[in-house]
Amino acid sequence: MTISRSDVTVENVVQAVVAGHRGQRGSLLPILHAIQAELGYVPQEAIPVLADELNLSRADVHGVVTFYHDFRREPAGHTTVRICRAEACQALGANNLVGYVREAGLSLGETAADGSVTVEQVFCLGNCALGPSVEANGRLYGRVDTAQLGSILNGTVS
Amino acid sequence: MMKVSSDSAVTVYVPRDSAARSVGADKVADALQRAAASGEFAIDVVRNGSRGMLWLEPLVEVATPNGRVGYGPVAPSDVEGLLAAGMLDGADHPLRLGVVDELPWLARQTRVTFARVGVTDPLSTQDYLRHGGLVGLRAALERAPADVVTEVTESGLRGRGGAGFPAGIKWKTVLECTDELKFVCCNADEGDSGTFADRMVMEGDPFMLIEGMTIAAHAVGASEGYIYIRSEYPDAVATMRSAIEIAREHGWLGTHILGSALDFDLHIRVGAGAYICGEETSMLESLEGKRGTVRAKPPIPAIEGLFGKPTVVNNVLTLATVPTVLANGAKAYQELGVERSRGTQVFQLGGNIAHGGIVETAFGVTLRELVEDYGGGTFSGRPVRTVQVGGPLGAYLPTSMFDLPMDYEAFAAVGAMVGHGGIVVFDDSVDMAAQARFAMEFCAEESCGKCTPCRVGSVRGVEVIDKIVAGQQRDENLALLEDLCDLMTDGSLCAMGGLTPMPVRSAITHFPDDFLARDRGQEIQPTQASGARTEGTA
Numbered sequence: 001m002t003i004s005r006s007d008v009t010v011e012n013v014v015q016a017v018v019a020g021h022r023g024q025r026g027s028l029l030p031i032l033h034a035i036q037a038e039l040g041y042v043p044q045e046a047i048p049v050l051a052d053e054l055n056l057s058r059a060d061v062h063g064v065v066t067f068y069h070d071f072r073r074e075p076a077g078h079t080t081v082r083i084c085r086a087e088a089c090q091a092l093g094a095n096n097l098v099g100y101v102r103e104a105g106l107s108l109g110e111t112a113a114d115g116s117v118t119v120e121q122v123f124c125l126g127n128c129a130l131g132p133s134v135e136a137n138g139r140l141y142g143r144v145d146t147a148q149l150g151s152i153l154n155g156t157v158s
Numbered sequence: 159m160m161k162v163s164s165d166s167a168v169t170v171y172v173p174r175d176s177a178a179r180s181v182g183a184d185k186v187a188d189a190l191q192r193a194a195a196s197g198e199f200a201i202d203v204v205r206n207g208s209r210g211m212l213w214l215e216p217l218v219e220v221a222t223p224n225g226r227v228g229y230g231p232v233a234p235s236d237v238e239g240l241l242a243a244g245m246l247d248g249a250d251h252p253l254r255l256g257v258v259d260e261l262p263w264l265a266r267q268t269r270v271t272f273a274r275v276g277v278t279d280p281l282s283t284q285d286y287l288r289h290g291g292l293v294g295l296r297a298a299l300e301r302a303p304a305d306v307v308t309e310v311t312e313s314g315l316r317g318r319g320g321a322g323f324p325a326g327i328k329w330k331t332v333l334e335c336t337d338e339l340k341f342v343c344c345n346a347d348e349g350d351s352g353t354f355a356d357r358m359v360m361e362g363d364p365f366m367l368i369e370g371m372t373i374a375a376h377a378v379g380a381s382e383g384y385i386y387i388r389s390e391y392p393d394a395v396a397t398m399r400s401a402i403e404i405a406r407e408h409g410w411l412g413t414h415i416l417g418s419a420l421d422f423d424l425h426i427r428v429g430a431g432a433y434i435c436g437e438e439t440s441m442l443e444s445l446e447g448k449r450g451t452v453r454a455k456p457p458i459p460a461i462e463g464l465f466g467k468p469t470v471v472n473n474v475l476t477l478a479t480v481p482t483v484l485a486n487g488a489k490a491y492q493e494l495g496v497e498r499s500r501g502t503q504v505f506q507l508g509g510n511i512a513h514g515g516i517v518e519t520a521f522g523v524t525l526r527e528l529v530e531d532y533g534g535g536t537f538s539g540r541p542v543r544t545v546q547v548g549g550p551l552g553a554y555l556p557t558s559m560f561d562l563p564m565d566y567e568a569f570a571a572v573g574a575m576v577g578h579g580g581i582v583v584f585d586d587s588v589d590m591a592a593q594a595r596f597a598m599e600f601c602a603e604e605s606c607g608k609c610t611p612c613r614v615g616s617v618r619g620v621e622v623i624d625k626i627v628a629g630q631q632r633d634e635n636l637a638l639l640e641d642l643c644d645l646m647t648d649g650s651l652c653a654m655g656g657l658t659p660m661p662v663r664s665a666i667t668h669f670p671d672d673f674l675a676r677d678r679g680q681e682i683q684p685t686q687a688s689g690a691r692t693e694g695t696a
Contacts, residue, residue, distance in 0.1 A: 025465065028447030029430060033389075060448075067449040068430030070389050086351030087546055090596070091509035091584045092537065123433060123550075123600065125390050126354040127177050128582065129212035129507060129514025138392055142180035 013038050014049040028054065028064055032071055041072035077111040077118035079155055082135040085121045088128035097132055100146040104153060117153055167200040168246040171219040171226065173276065175208035175361050176393040177354065182234060183216035189237035190218075199241055207362020209276035210516030211263060219258055222248035228255040263513065263532060268494060270502045271479045272355075272518045275362035281400055283408055286365045292410070294481030298373045299418040306377040307333055310480060312488035314500030319345055319436075319473030320548060320577040321653075322499075322566045325480075328470060331460035332378040335468035340380040342371050342422075342470045343445065343463070344477055346387040346394070347429050347436040350549030352580035355504045355516060356474035360387065360394035363478070364401035365410070368424060370477035372415060373484055374470050375422040383422060384464070386441050388429040399426050433604035437652045438471045440606060451606040452652045473578070475504055496522035499565035499576075509546075509582035510536045526560035529583055540585035544669070546593075548577025550600055551657035553664035554593060573664065575657075590669035595623045597661040605654060612655025615646045619662065629675025636666070636673070 017034045021027040031050070035042055042065050051058045065071045083097050098108065101119050111118040127133040130142030136152045144152075172178075172187040187203055194201040209217060217230035218240075227248035229240060236253060243251045255261060278285035286292070298306045311326025332340060344367065348356040359367060371383045387395050402424050405411040413421045427445055429435050435444045439453035442464050463469025479501070483491050491501045499521035505528055507514045512534035517523075529535070529545060536542055544554045553574035555562070562568060569576045584593075598619030605612045622639045626632055643659035650656040666673055 024425075026445055026447035029427065029444060033428060033430070063449050064447070067451075068432050070429075070431035086600075087550060087593070087596070088351045088509040088582045090593075091582060091588065122390060122431075123604070124349055124351045124353075126348060126357040127180050128352045128354055128509065128580070129511065130177055130181055130215070131509070133180065135390075140176050140180040140393075142177065 010039070010043050010045045011049050014046045015053060018050070018053040028056075028061070029068075032065060032068075036071060040075045044073070077115050079117045079137055079153075080120065081117060081149075081152055082120045082122040082125070083108075083149075084123070084125050084127075084131065084133040084135075086124040086128075088124070089131035089133055092131045094132040096146060097134065097144065097149050100149055101153070104150075106153075116155070119153070167194075167202040169202045169204055169221040170246070171204050171206045171221075172216060173208040174205035174280070174393075175215075175276075175358060176391075177212050177358075178208050178215040178217070179393070181215050181231065185234040186216045186218060186232050186237060189234045193237065193241055199246060201246065204279050206278060207275045207280050208358060209258060209264065210272065210358065210518075211261070211513070212515040213513050214255065217255075217258075218245075220245055220248055224248065225257040225259060228258040228261070229253040230255060267517055267519050268502050269518050270482050270491070270494070271359070271366075271475055271504055272363075272516055273482075274366065275358055275516075278363070280362050280364055280397060281404060283365070283404060286363075290485065291365055291481075292369060292416070294484035295369045295373055295376075295410075296416060298376055298484045299416060299420060303333055303377050303379060306373065306484065309488050310377070310483055313483040313491040314488075314495070314498070315476065315479060315483055315491065316499070316566070317473055318475035318479070318504070318578055319438075320350075320575070322576070325472060325476055328460050328472070329374065329378050331458070332380070332468045332470050335461060337468050339382070339465075340378055340468045340470075341464045342374045342378070342380045342383040342477075343442070343472075344371055344383070344385040344474055345436065345438060345441055345471055346385050346391075346474045347441055348391070348474070349388060349433040349436045350551075350578065350580055352508045352546065352549060352582035353506050353578050354508070355506050355579070357391050357394050358516065359474055359478050360391070361397050364398050365405065366478045366481055367398070367474060368401060368405050368411065370480040371424060372411065372420070372422055373480050374472070374477060376418075376420050378468070378470055380470065381421055381423075383424040384427050384445055385424065386427050386429060386435070386445055388435075389431055395426060395428055402426065432606075433600075434606040434652075434654055437606075437654060439652070441471070442469065449606070451608045452654075454651060475578075494520040496520070496563065496565050498567060503564065503576070503579045505564070505579040505581060507533045507581055507583070510538055510585050511583040512537050521565045522563045524561050524563055525555065525581070528564070528581060529560065533583065536583060536585040538585045538587075540587065542583055543586040543588050544584050544590065546582045546584070546661060547580070548575040549580050550597060551575075551653060551660055552577050552580075553660050554590065554668060555664065556668040559668075573660070573667075575660070590665040590672035591623060591627050594662045594665040594673075595620055595627075597658055597665075598623060601654060601658040609649070609651040609655060611646045611649040612651070612658070615642055615650075615655060616658060618642060619646075619658070623662075626673055627676060632673075632675060639666075 047061045050061045106119045108121045125133045134141045134144045193199045214230035218232045219226040274289045307329045315325045316322040432450045434440045435450040440450040444450040459469045505517040601616035607613045626635045646655045
């Protein structure tokens with residue numbers, strides 16, 4: 001894990017985010033989303049700070065962070081590509097896209113060694129009539145074939 | 159929102175729906191804007207919701223004196239030629255579809271919940287009011303809460319999230335609680351594959367959901383509401399957030415709503431990629447900032463829900479249908495449908511289908527009508543082999559059952575469920591053993607882990623199916639799988655473990671040949687099959 005910021009910075013970020021969510025009921029999820037938006041992931045050092053700020057145990061915070069697929073424990077690649085592997089996209093060959101990714105030397109859930117891209121699986125992007133669907137850096141693509149996926153992985157499709 | 163256009167400018171609609179955007183709607187809109195900016199054409203581009211004819215996206219509509227004329231699917235490179243051909247006058251072109259409202263696919267439907275979706279600019283309050291917005295809320299505010307609950311009960315409106323529980327009965331329970339603080343929660347964690355209607359409502363007609371939740375608040379005496387939207391829907395999150403801001407500015411939310419005594423405010427909460435949070439008690443845990451583990455019932459959320467307070471939890475489509483019920487009366491809604499399935503259902507055609515999208519029609523329509531007449535068969539052009547109805551926990555049905563009418567009870571009678579009306583089509587290249595295995599794999603991946611039948615049973619299910627397909631003690635392992643399915647059905651805490659056996663069993667019952675050993679080069683379904691079987695993370 002590479003941490004480009006010092007512990008103090010993580011602490012500051014977490015405290016600022018928590019302060020921005022005061023008064024909200026059950027605010028841990030919005031806070032974690034905000035921390036990840038700020039830092040790109042939820043660093044280990046954020047957990048004790050959150051526990052302290054929110055009057056929770058470290059175990060409680062750790063439990064929440066690790067329960068949800070969205071929260072990263074380490075930074076993602078420059079591009080994050082998520083391939084839908086749910087039934088509607090399976091029916092249109094989503095597994096061919098997964099196979100293509102493997103042939104490109106990448107594996108689901110991991111970041112390329114050069115940090116360029118993280119490829120993940122996702123179960124349903126809500127684009128079930130125009131599958132197979134892929135999301136890249138928050139942008140949704142429908143009717144994706146291996147050629148288009150290749151362009152997305154190379155960052156040539158914006 | 160406020161469009162001040164010169165008299166000569168022609169209104170051209172390009173959907174902002176994320177499905178339309180996924181196939182290039184933004185670039186089409188940009189091309190039209192550029193043409194307008196060049197001064198050559200007078201165009202007023204409006205980003206509407208989607209009409210739900212998703213295979214035609216991006217579907218561009220031009221307002222003409224004869225109605226809105228559609229062109230689609232339009233690629234960005236088509237725009238120049240369309241404009242040159244006289245698209246702004248509704249002129250002929252190979253992509254011209256005709257007047258959109260008269261297209262048979264749309265004209266045959268009964269659009270109640272989806273009446274405005276695709277027609278209006280989703281964030282225009284003027285459009286909303288012009289198309290019947292707030293009529294239901296105004297009607298509700300003139301009546302006592304108990305009367306509103308009665309109206310909803312009498313309409314026969316059932317929860318659209320899948321379980322089909324009568325909405326009015328839930329509301330009555332919350333109304334009768336005397337607590338000071340009550341909540342209305344909208345479950346917008348639409349995680350089931352093959353469903354996208356909630357997303358399309360939030361992106362295409364967000365004020366309708368706000369109106370429905372406000373009516374619910376008045377009916378049960380709630381002051382605070384939450385919409386729990388899955389993180390996979392960033393466009394829906396953004397549109398709902400904007401709509402809530404606008405609603406507050408217009409006094410549609412906040413204190414003294416529309417001049418009445420009602421105080422109600424609404425908040426968006428974004429999920430974090432956990433399928434299980436679509437289960438209502440798990441969603442409540444998540445809203446409280448905890449792990450999304452399922453709660454045991456009782457107590458039911460209507461009595462002890464969010465933060466232990468009485469809580470209405472309804473799906474997007476349920477709440478979005480409430481304004482219509484109040485505006486037109488229970489009777490008008492009741493008259494649609496069959497048996498105990500009243501009103502309309504929003505069917506969602508997806509997967510390997512030629513004409514996928516939204517078909518809102520009265521209950522009782524058959525699978526054949528949906529898949530063949532509306533859907534036009536498969537996208538691949540190969541024969542249909544099966545459809546999965548009601549999401550990843552729904553049954554796989556063979557074409558021999560396509561005359562089954564879509565209603566809750568008829569489906570339940572054959573070991574299937576209508577659920578939320580999502581229909582995923584597969585062609586004859588599908589390997590049903592792989593699909594059964596996937597059902598177990600998905601359950602293993604997404605189980606909250608609280609109860610053993612679901613957490614462990616799903617992992618064992620994957621292993622047993624692997625053994626069956628490998629031809630290891632096939633009969634014994636089929637019996638074991640059957641037993642495991644019984645245990646998961648009867649012993650799981652919620653529908654995740656409880657219904658995972660449904661797709662598994664239906665695959666075995668209707669497609670037994672796919673579960674034969676295939677070790678000696680005896681591949682049953684060649685193409686996708688083997689890849690899918692060796693796939694997996696469970």
